[in-house]
Amino acid sequence: GLCKDLNMPVLVLWGRHDTLFPWETANFLKDRLPHSTVHIFQDLGHVPHLENPFGFAGKLSEWVLSLE
Numbered sequence: 496g497l498c499k500d501l502n503m504p505v506l507v508l509w510g511r512h513d514t515l516f517p518w519e520t521a522n523f524l525k526d527r528l529p530h531s532t533v534h535i536f537q538d539l540g541h542v543p544h545l546e547n548p549f550g551f552a553g554k555l556s557e558w559v560l561s562l563e
Contacts (some may be wrong), residue, residue, distance in 0.1 A: 498558040499527060499528075501528055501530065503530060503561055504530050504558075505524075505528045505530060506532050506558045507524050507525065507528075508534050508536065508544075508554055508555070509533070509535050509536065510535075510536045510539035510540045510542070510543045510546065511535050511538070511539065512538070513539075513540050513541040515541050516541070518535055530547040532558055532561075534554050536550065543546070
């Protein structure tokens with residue numbers, strides 16, 4: 496299960512129109528992972544890395560750079 500003691504940064508990127516796992520799941524994860532950052536792509540579905548690879552890479556890059 497998910498552990499609140501996980502002591503590392505976690506990035507959660509989710510599509511609001513995900514039909515397999517509702518976007519609210521991202522908030523569930525945020526509540527259980529204390530060092531997490533959540534971004535919901537408002538116009539994407541289950542595979543945001545394929546649906547908008549540049550937007551996905553941009554959010555990932557921003558997050559990685561924020562860790563420095």
